[in-house]
Amino acid sequence: MxxxxxxxxxxxxxxxxxDRMDSRRSALKNFxxxxxxxxxxxxxxAFGSMFKKAYAGTKNVADVFDVLNYxxxxxxxxxxxxxxxxxxxxxxxxxxxxxxxQTISKHETAHVNFLKTAITAAGGTxxxxxxxxxxxxxxxxxxxxxxxxxxxxxFLAVAQTFEDTGxxxxxxxAAELVGGGDYLTAALKIHSVEAxxxxxxxxxxxxxxxxxxxxxxxxxxxxxxxxxxxxxASYDGEEVTNQAGVEIVNxxxxxxxxxxxxxxxxxxxxAADVLMIVDGFIV
Amino acid sequence: xPKSQFTQERLVASREEIAQLSRRRFxxxxxxxxxxxxxxxxxxxxxxxxxxxxxxxxxxxxxxxxILNYAYALEQLEAxxxxxxxxxxxxxxxATETALLTDIRDHEIxxxxxxxxxxxxAAIQDxxxxxxxxxxxxxxxxxxxxKAFEDLGVTxxxxxxxxxxxxDYLVIAGKIVSVEAxxxxxxxxxxxxxxxxxxxxLDADGLDGARKPSEVLAIAGTYLKTKxxxxxxxxx
Numbered sequence: 001m002x003x004x005x006x007x008x009x010x011x012x013x014x015x016x017x018x019d020r021m022d023s024r025r026s027a028l029k030n031f032x033x034x035x036x037x038x039x040x041x042x043x044x045x046a047f048g049s050m051f052k053k054a055y056a057g058t059k060n061v062a063d064v065f066d067v068l069n070y071x072x073x074x075x076x077x078x079x080x081x082x083x084x085x086x087x088x089x090x091x092x093x094x095x096x097x098x099x100x101x102q103t104i105s106k107h108e109t110a111h112v113n114f115l116k117t118a119i120t121a122a123g124g125t126x127x128x129x130x131x132x133x134x135x136x137x138x139x140x141x142x143x144x145x146x147x148x149x150x151x152x153x154x155f156l157a158v159a160q161t162f163e164d165t166g167x168x169x170x171x172x173x174a175a176e177l178v179g180g181g182d183y184l185t186a187a188l189k190i191h192s193v194e195a196x197x198x199x200x201x202x203x204x205x206x207x208x209x210x211x212x213x214x215x216x217x218x219x220x221x222x223x224x225x226x227x228x229x230x231x232x233a234s235y236d237g238e239e240v241t242n243q244a245g246v247e248i249v250n251x252x253x254x255x256x257x258x259x260x261x262x263x264x265x266x267x268x269x270x271a272a273d274v275l276m277i278v279d280g281f282i283v
Numbered sequence: 284x285p286k287s288q289f290t291q292e293r294l295v296a297s298r299e300e301i302a303q304l305s306r307r308r309f310x311x312x313x314x315x316x317x318x319x320x321x322x323x324x325x326x327x328x329x330x331x332x333x334x335x336x337x338x339x340x341x342x343x344x345x346x347x348x349x350i351l352n353y354a355y356a357l358e359q360l361e362a363x364x365x366x367x368x369x370x371x372x373x374x375x376x377x378a379t380e381t382a383l384l385t386d387i388r389d390h391e392i393x394x395x396x397x398x399x400x401x402x403x404x405a406a407i408q409d410x411x412x413x414x415x416x417x418x419x420x421x422x423x424x425x426x427x428x429x430k431a432f433e434d435l436g437v438t439x440x441x442x443x444x445x446x447x448x449x450x451d452y453l454v455i456a457g458k459i460v461s462v463e464a465x466x467x468x469x470x471x472x473x474x475x476x477x478x479x480x481x482x483x484x485l486d487a488d489g490l491d492g493a494r495k496p497s498e499v500l501a502i503a504g505t506y507l508k509t510k511x512x513x514x515x516x517x518x519x
Contacts, residue, residue, distance in 0.1 A: 099477045107480065110489030171457040175450035181519070184453075188441040189490035191457065193480055195464035196491070200479040203472055216386065217469040218462060243397055244455060251396040260389035265458040266465075 064183045065124040067173045070271060071187065072115040074169055076129045077281060078162050079108040084134065085159075088149040097152070100204060104159075104197050111190050118186060131283040134158070136230065139283035144230045153210040156201055157226045163198035164219060165234045165277055167191065171268035195266070218263040233277050238267050340510030341407050347449050348405045349516045353496055354456065355398035356410060356511055357439055360503055361432050362391040363412045368429070373422045380473065387429075387466050394459055401455075411508040426474050433467035434484055434492075435502055436460070441493035446517045464491070495519070 082105035085091055092098040116126040137143025148155045170191035177184040199217035202225065206215045215225035222239040224231050241249045241261035248261035256264075269277075343352040365388035372381065399406050418424035440460035447453045468479035485491060496513050504511065 096476050100479070103477065103480060107485070107489035110487070114488045114490065167461045171454060171461070174444075174453050174457045178448065178450045178453055181445055184445050185441065185493050186490070188444045188457070188460065189493055192437050192441060192460055192464035192491040193485060193489060195461035196468035196480040196484075199465035199468035200472060203469055216383070218386070218390070218465045243458070244401060244451065246397050246400045248393045248397060251393065251400065254392050254396060256389055256393050256396075260386060261393055263386065264390035264393035264462055265455075266461040267458065268454060 061122070061124075063176045064180055065119060065122070067176050067187065068115055068119050068124070068183065069127045070173060071170065071190065072112065072119065072126055073130065073282075074166055074274070074278070075108055075111040075115060075190075077132060077278060078166065079105070079112045080129070080132055081134055081159070081162060082108055084149060085155060091149055091152060091155060093152070097204065097208075100200055101159075104200070107193055107197070111193075114186070114190075118183070122183075132281055133283050134281060136280040138280050143280055144228060153205075153208075156205050156208070156210060157228065157231070160198065160201045160205060161224070161226065161231045161234050163194055163201055165269065165274060166194040167198055167266055168234070168269035169271075169274045170194065171266065172270050172274065174268070216263070219266065220259050221262050233273065234269075237269070238262060240265075240267060340512035341410070342512045342514075343407060343516055344405060345515040346517065347447055347452050348402060349513075350443050350446055350456075350496075351398055351402055351452065352405070352407045353443060353500075353513065353516060354440070354459070355395065355402060355406060356507075357436055357499070357503060358391055358395040358398060359410045360412060360506055361436065362388070362395040363410075364414065364417075364428065364432060364506075365391050367414060367419055368425055371419045373420055373425050375422060383469060383473075384429075387469075390462055390466070394462075408509075410511075413506055413508045416505070426470055429470045430467065430474060431502075433463055433470055435494075435499060436463040437467055437484075438492040438494040439496070439499040441491055442495050442499070444493075445519060446496075 082101060085101060086105055092101055119126045131139070133139045133141060133143065134148055135141050135143035135146035137146065145154060145158050148158050170187055174184070174187070174191075177187055180187075202211070202215055203217045205211040205225065211225040212227050213223055213225055214220070215223075219235065219238045222232075222235045222237065224235045239258075239262050241247065241258050243265055248264065249256055249258050251261075341356075343349045343356065365384060369381075369385055369388050376384075417428050437460060440456050440463065444453060444456055444460075447456060467484070471478040471481070471484075480491075495518070496516050497518075500511050500513055
């Protein structure tokens with residue numbers, strides 16, 4: 001996507017557009033300089049938001065569209081990931097695994113449709129589905145997870161990472177939805193479902209013996225339970241034990257370990273961190 | 284500072300900076316809120332004769348501190364339940380189940396004590412629970428109650444989110460609700476495989492539920508001897 005071309009197109013239609021966006025110029029410049037591949041995936045979302053702000057001036061509406069389109073992008077990723085798994089011969093054994101993945105796949109597809117409908121109904125424009133490379137190889141098909149649809153252990157490891165990351169991603173944008181009424185409630189209703197999925201997949205991996213260490217339905221410290229450093233960014237920061245200035249370890253004399261204290265609170269991830277994590281999966 | 288510049292700076296700010304900022308704002312807000320609560324409750328004492336409903340049960344308070352007290356009440360209930368579950372373990376409990384339920388107990392105690400410390404003087408009293416309907420020696424009874432509490436907790440936080448004014452409080456609620464959802468899914472899997480997010484929890488859009496405080500307290504009240512008064516909570 002060529003950002004300059006789009007700005008030029010807008011100027012053709014509305015010569016004052018860039019002037020009206022003047023106060024946003026430095027932000028726009030930051031994005032252009034943000035760097036290579038990351039900027040390409042980040043720009044459609046962020047630019048759409050700046051565009052709406054410049055025109056509508058109603059920051060809450062633009063913020064809400066921005067967050068919902070961000071959520072939609074992540075839901076597209078998950079929906080296509082699970083749909084692909086269900087058509088991959090020999091990947092998912094019948095019974096608990098197949099049933100569980102079918103359930104999750106149904107939810108992710110429903111989330112995509114729900115968000116598209118919600119954005120459209122509110123007068124926004126849903127982002128298009130990106131092209132994905134589930135190997136994590138930026139379109140090469142040769143990334144660290146290239147066998148994800150052949151190897152059940154690897155597939156479930158990627159699934160867990162997507163779900164845990166999704167939980168953190170929604171949380172990372174929650175602050176922008178303060179006062180968002182139904183939209184905030186909708187985001188929360190999806191967020192907790194992602195956490196249910198994450199819990200299920202983690203428990204399943206534990207029971208299949210494919211987890212590393214003492215894998216639990218909740219996140220202990222910053223342990224991924226996955227034998228790959230490629231997923232670590234999705235878990236860094238989960239180890240905190242201090243919440244809003246309140247230390248949870250041994251709080252008020254109760255023997256709460258650092259592990260339990262970290263497990264008890266899931267941590268947010270900023271949009272920048274999430275976009276960096278999913279960058280390799282988005283072509 | 285223009286809004287979009289702020290957004291950009293926030294986007295590239297390090298996680299540590301965000302955490303520090305959140306902490307400062309949270310603490311600032313909490314102390315201001317504590318002052319407000321003190322004023323509100325002292326006013327109410329004088330007004331009780333003309334406001335009979337305020338005599339009826341423990342007043343959660345108003346605004347964000349009221350919502351935090353609401354969460355504190357629910358976490359008191361959950362923590363008391365799992366504390367009992369671990370003290371008097373049901374017959375046939377497996378080592379895996381003991382470990383998982385002990386973890387959950389510790390999470391709920393962490394939540395409860397967090398709210399207590401965050402609310403400081405505005406915190407409601409310790410609640411007295413009524414678990415007379417629960418058979419703690421029975422796996423079925425314990426897990427069915429756990430499932431009800433965890434699913435209820437998820438819908439409670441999902442429903443209360445929109446009533447929270449402070450972004451920092453909202454994020455804290457978000458940090459807790461996803462852990463409750465992890466608990467809910469696990470308990471459901473212990474009861475029956477494949478039910479972690481079935482149609483009894485989710486709607487046709489694949490969304491979890493959301494309940495208003497009044498709806499949640501009507502259900503939770505079954506397990507509480509202490510009466511809760513949510514009259515001053517914000518509504519929608």
